[in-house]
Amino acid sequence: MRGLFHYYETPRFREIAFLLWPLLFLKLATEKATLRALRAINPSEVMEIGGGWGKFARQVALLLPRARVVSVDSEPAMTRVAARHNRVRNLRFVTGDFYDLERGAECVLLSGLFVLLWPREDAMAQLWKLTGRAAVVTLTGSTWFTRALRHFHHATTGLEIRTIEPEEFRELAESQGFSCEIIPVHGFERSYVAVLRKDGP
Numbered sequence: 527m528r529g530l531f532h533y534y535e536t537p538r539f540r541e542i543a544f545l546l547w548p549l550l551f552l553k554l555a556t557e558k559a560t561l562r563a564l565r566a567i568n569p570s571e572v573m574e575i576g577g578g579w580g581k582f583a584r585q586v587a588l589l590l591p592r593a594r595v596v597s598v599d600s601e602p603a604m605t606r607v608a609a610r611h612n613r614v615r616n617l618r619f620v621t622g623d624f625y626d627l628e629r630g631a632e633c634v635l636l637s638g639l640f641v642l643l644w645p646r647e648d649a650m651a652q653l654w655k656l657t658g659r660a661a662v663v664t665l666t667g668s669t670w671f672t673r674a675l676r677h678f679h680h681a682t683t684g685l686e687i688r689t690i691e692p693e694e695f696r697e698l699a700e701s702q703g704f705s706c707e708i709i710p711v712h713g714f715e716r717s718y719v720a721v722l723r724k725d726g727p
């Protein structure tokens with residue numbers, strides 16, 4: 527189903543949307559916590575899925591200059607714009623769908639994407655398949671704000687974002703075999719970063 531805008535085919539619209547208060551502020555808080563988690567894992571390769579505009583992948587590539595970073599997005603328009611605007615030596619952009627990927631990386635990153643994917647039963651199994659050592663996933667729980675945002679997102683993009691509480695996410699991850707560390711980020715949207723490991727902390 528389509529919403530009011532061809533949101534994911536219109537990279538600039540997505541960037542402008544994030545200037546709405548308090549989305550940018552919340553996004554920056556999540557990005558900071560995610561970068562800290564990635565630095566602690568210190569992987570030699572990172573695959574970001576649903577990288578969108580590519581700005582965060584750029585930050586990851588600069589944070590981990592020895593790592594090979596690949597950012598995958600299912601929308602060719604996103605990948606094209608991301609590649610044009612983020613030229614970094616250890617970063618490349620690829621078009622592909624999360625569910626169709628055969629190969630992943632030592633560390634897989636899903637920033638703001640699992641909220642679109644997780645109700646599908648095979649989402650966690652696919653994440654397991656793609657993850658070499660660790661995965662970093664950013665998520666939100668249910669608050670009045672995220673419920674309102676869900677309606678707004680659905681009206682504009684036609685897509686459903688689904689919040690998930692940390693304990694429910696932990697159960698889902700552990701049932702697949704991951705160990706799961708939850709790092710709370712901001713109470714306003716109950717955002718958190720989940721660090722999933724294949725071999726325990």
Ligand SMILES: C[S@@+](CC[C@H](N)C(=O)[O-])C[C@H]1O[C@@H](n2cnc3c(N)ncnc32)[C@H](O)[C@@H]1O
Binds near residue numbers: 534577600604637
């Ligand atoms: C919610 S945005 C997240 C963007 C970015 N990671 C962020 O946090 O701002 C979702 C992005 O994932 C892409 N996407 C949606 N479903 C996907 C899938 N199944 N596989 C790969 N990318 C997907 C969309 O094209 C869009 O650019």
